Amino acid sequence: MMNREDIEAVKALLTSPKKIVVLPHRNQDGDSMGSTLGLYHFLTQLNHGVTVISPNEFADFLKWMPDSDKVMLFEENPKNCEPKLQEADIIFTLDFNALHRTGDLFGSYLQQLDKTFIMIDHHQLPDSYARYMYSDTAMSSTCEMVYHFIHQLGMEQLINTKVATCLYTGIVTDTGSFRFSSTTGTTHRVAADLIDKGINNAEIHTNLFDTSSYDRMQLLGKALQNMQLMPEYKTSYITLTQAELDAHNHQKGDTEGFVNYGLTIDGIDFTAIFIENKAEGIIKISFRSQNSFDVNQFARTYFNGGGHINAAGGRSTETMEETVSRFVKIVKEIKK
Ligand SMILES: [Mn+2]
Structure with a gap:
């Protein structure tokens, strides 16, 4: 109120x-x-x-x-x-x-x-x-x-x-x-x-x-194939490079909801998706969690972002490789 x-x-x-x-x-x-x-x-x-x-x-x-x-x-x-x-x-x-x-x-x-x-x-x-x-x-x-x-x-x-x-x-x-x-x-x-x-x-x-294009479904397939698991840390993540987006004729909004698939794996309570945006020179990141793992805090502390406890966004100006390896390192440190 x-x-x-x-x-x-x-x-x-x-x-x-x-x-x-x-x-x-x-x-x-x-x-x-x-x-x-x-x-x-x-x-x-x-x-x-x-x-x-x-x-x-x-x-x-x-x-x-x-x-x-x-x-x-x-x-x-x-x-x-x-x-x-x-x-x-x-x-x-x-x-x-x-x-x-x-x-x-x-x-x-x-x-x-x-x-x-x-x-x-x-x-x-x-x-x-x-x-x-x-x-x-x-x-x-x-x-x-x-x-x-x-x-x-x-x-x-x-x-x-x-x-x-x-x-x-x-x-x-x-x-x-x-x-x-x-x-x-x-x-x-x-x-x-x-x-x-x-x-x-x-x-x-x-x-x-229910209005997806064939290109979007193919891109989802690519995203799911790119999914990596860190089971000992209950974490998964997905990457999509600009080249992969281009190969599937990416349109604004096509990756909406992709991040949620990372949480559908049994035993995973934290996930991220890293999406390259060459035009803006950034990697756009979305985070999702289940239970009490605070992704708002995580995004604020490590990736210039914020949001809610279970859903947040962030960004990185490093390359995809650098961004992902930094993410993996941080996860290993804080989710031991
Ligand atoms: Mn809202």
Whole structure:
């Protein structure tokens, strides 16, 4: 819950039409897209002028979402986005809690804006840029938080099928289809209520998970063949080089979910996937764990990243070989 004082202040802000920008993090996932578009469809009903600005282009598997074609892209078209940000009365930041998560350039641009920021997010250790903050690391997803936020405002009658479709999407993707331990009874009750709003939940699952290309399936095959096990440390990891991505005509979003296969092996409680990005000169890393092994802490300490206890991301500017051998060495040291 957002604290009482803040929710009243936000409610007062929203009583007259405002110019509002809604921001997700860079490299969007289902929860960032669902929460930003869900809030967008809620706020437009209150006659606010609302713009969703994504830091960069987002994956095809999110492009079916209602009004996703209206989302503006900062990196691709900064000149069109800057006036929207300059004239905004309110900027919502959803599913992230540090401005640099929108990218280094966009992050420093946002840093110098003198605006009323409102944060809704479930990651650990929030920065202090927001005037109003709803931060709860126990939440399954930012989409679940947006649902509670709308209820706290007393405006739940505005959760129509578009809002519900967006919020359901983020809950499904961030909970691994209701599998992760962050899934609570309340999460299910929220999902049930969203289904009761008349959404096509079966179609949402199909749109999200059953639209792979042949190339993507071949790439998954390659990733699984590349999987390495360190059974004595209950650890597995996958690597994908730029050459391997290129060989399978890699499209944005194709590797979404690959990391989770590492945990499906019996006896493994920690896994990572290392994906080379030649254009950015980095190895992008995702970490997943079961039980109490804290990958947020691991990612923060060793790989310039962070996230949640059981799911986090990081990055390395070393080569793939250097990155992986450093990872193996660290695992051997800390998981003895
Ligand atoms: Mn999230």
